[in-house]
Amino acid sequence: MDLLKESLIEVIRRTSAELPEDVRAAIARSLETEKKGTIAESAFKIIERNIALAKTKSQPICQDTGTIIFYIDAPLGLDQIAFEETIREAVKEATKKGYLRQNSVDSLTGENDGTNVGPGSPVVHFHQHRSAEINVKLILKGGGCENVGAQYSLPAEKLKANRDLDGCRKVILDAVLQAQGKGCGPGILGVCIGGDRSTGYELSKQQFLRRLDDRNPNPELDRLEQDILKTANELGIGPMGFGGKTTLLGVKICAANRLPASFFVSISYMCWAYRRLGAVMDSTGAIKSWLY
Amino acid sequence: MIELKTPISEETIRALRVGDEVLISGTVFTGRDVVHKYLHEGGKLPPEVNLRDGILYHCGPVVLKDEHGQWKVTAAGPTTSIREEPYQWKVIQDFGLRGVIGKGGMGDKTVAACEHHGCVYLHAVGGAAQVLAECVKSVRSVHFLKEFGSPEAIWEFEVENFPSVVTIDSHGRSLHKEIFAQSQEALAKRL
Numbered sequence: 370m371d372l373l374k375e376s377l378i379e380v381i382r383r384t385s386a387e388l389p390e391d392v393r394a395a396i397a398r399s400l401e402t403e404k405k406g407t408i409a410e411s412a413f414k415i416i417e418r419n420i421a422l423a424k425t426k427s428q429p430i431c432q433d434t435g436t437i438i439f440y441i442d443a444p445l446g447l448d449q450i451a452f453e454e455t456i457r458e459a460v461k462e463a464t465k466k467g468y469l470r471q472n473s474v475d476s477l478t479g480e481n482d483g484t485n486v487g488p489g490s491p492v493v494h495f496h497q498h499r500s501a502e503i504n505v506k507l508i509l510k511g512g513g514c515e516n517v518g519a520q521y522s523l524p525a526e527k528l529k530a531n532r533d534l535d536g537c538r539k540v541i542l543d544a545v546l547q548a549q550g551k552g553c554g555p556g557i558l559g560v561c562i563g564g565d566r567s568t569g570y571e572l573s574k575q576q577f578l579r580r581l582d583d584r585n586p587n588p589e590l591d592r593l594e595q596d597i598l599k600t601a602n603e604l605g606i607g608p609m610g611f612g613g614k615t616t617l618l619g620v621k622i623c624a625a626n627r628l629p630a631s632f633f634v635s636i637s638y639m640c641w642a643y644r645r646l647g648a649v650m651d652s653t654g655a656i657k658s659w660l661y
Numbered sequence: 662m663i664e665l666k667t668p669i670s671e672e673t674i675r676a677l678r679v680g681d682e683v684l685i686s687g688t689v690f691t692g693r694d695v696v697h698k699y700l701h702e703g704g705k706l707p708p709e710v711n712l713r714d715g716i717l718y719h720c721g722p723v724v725l726k727d728e729h730g731q732w733k734v735t736a737a738g739p740t741t742s743i744r745e746e747p748y749q750w751k752v753i754q755d756f757g758l759r760g761v762i763g764k765g766g767m768g769d770k771t772v773a774a775c776e777h778h779g780c781v782y783l784h785a786v787g788g789a790a791q792v793l794a795e796c797v798k799s800v801r802s803v804h805f806l807k808e809f810g811s812p813e814a815i816w817e818f819e820v821e822n823f824p825s826v827v828t829i830d831s832h833g834r835s836l837h838k839e840i841f842a843q844s845q846e847a848l849a850k851r852l
Contacts, residue, residue, distance in 0.1 A: 467725045472812065516741060
């Protein structure tokens, strides 16, 4: 179990300190498109310096090390109870080492015991697969961007959004407008059309497991993703809401079945400090390769 | 780039305009959700926490103790300020703040308090925890660490050339309001 714990701590450290390559590439491209001498350009320069500095110093990219969300693809027969217990130990250790901030607060008493472990923290999703390997993916999602997430119920009369793809487009763009720079833009949207209230949000978050440069296999959703990205970047909100050309770095949308009575559009917003990494481990917990 | 050194005079603040990029040096106190609620409810500050002509930073840093028992700031970017909107105007008024650092901007009550009392809102780059931690040269003191927990405590930082942008000035202008209006109009054309 010690090897697994060490590997998990390493996954946490890297996720907190290093942005995945696809995100870094998108940020570098955005810096180029912003007008020289603007505060948008200054913001991007600070962002780029920050990304480099965090990696070199092996310290958190952002001090809000976020909700700790693990997605585990587990082989048949993996002891999930023991695995989750090891994750909790690794989280405690990573917090002591400063890879994670003391970031988990008792909602009733306000007490922060400094461990990051408690009811609902960390979040661990297991999914069985027929491979012998264990995929451990981790997303650290900060509170600023979580707070600007939104769930719409269609029809939304004020926005003239009906129960169709155009209605979905309207509410998604409304979420971008309402978020402005508050979620540490440029952001990435994860969207789920359909589902119930809880699965809708859950599936919207799972969209953040996709690479920024992938394309949606569903042509309708792909068109919607490209359209929202293009339109959002014409709104002039810009990095941090300073004004500028880059409001979003990506849009990822999925659809889930719904009840005839419900039509939810659930939108999660991820900040530019898009911390998402993963590792493939063997049954001993040794890291075989890195994902993303 | 405009340099600001604490303590800051009202005159210096009144000279700042939306869009100005500033580098802050001197003393900065952190204070976020719990501190604002505490002060709003009449909570008292220890005498060492002197906010007059000073700067309050919406920040919950990562702070570790090094091998010599010294506090070391390892991550210190801004947190979202709008949550303090119900309280900020009064903190500006009662404690004589000249600057509030945060991210995401604030609302009308804060804009009015900035105009009335001579204060500005300084937007730091959210998420830039390392660049900003490098600007923190030392931790002078910490208050309410046990009561509020580390991210919510009042940390007294000595900072040098801390970069930020004036997005609410003391003349009633708010970049956030302007960008919202412009983007709302741009969106309306695209629906």
